Amino acid sequence: MTGTVSPWRIRGLEGGDIDQVVRIWEESRETDAAPAAGLTAVRAGAPAVVAEVADQVVGAAVSATPAG
Numbered sequence: 001m002t003g004t005v006s007p008w009r010i011r012g013l014e015g016g017d018i019d020q021v022v023r024i025w026e027e028s029r030e031t032d033a034a035p036a037a038g039l040t041a042v043r044a045g046a047p048a049v050v051a052e053v054a055d056q057v058v059g060a061a062v063s064a065t066p067a068g
Contacts, residue, residue, distance in 0.1 A: 011055065013048035013060065020057035042051045 011022070051059035 008051055008053045008058070009051050010051055013050050013062075017050055017057050017060075021060045024057065024060060 008018075044063050046064065048060060048062040050057045
């Protein structure tokens with residue numbers, strides 16, 4: 001069986017992405033694996049990117065710096 005795979009892209013996080021990033025974060029909490037970063041980094045304005053497929057955010061990466 002063959003199918004068409006929707007193209008994805010990586011782009012910078014925008015203010016309108018926050019709801020979708022929160023949804024992804026909440027879904028990740030339903031597994032045994034802990035998320036690598038919390039929402040605090042996103043809300044604090046840390047540099048971040050999102051993966052997007054057909055105008056839907058499907059992943060996010062946020063930079064983190066050690067406290068010190």
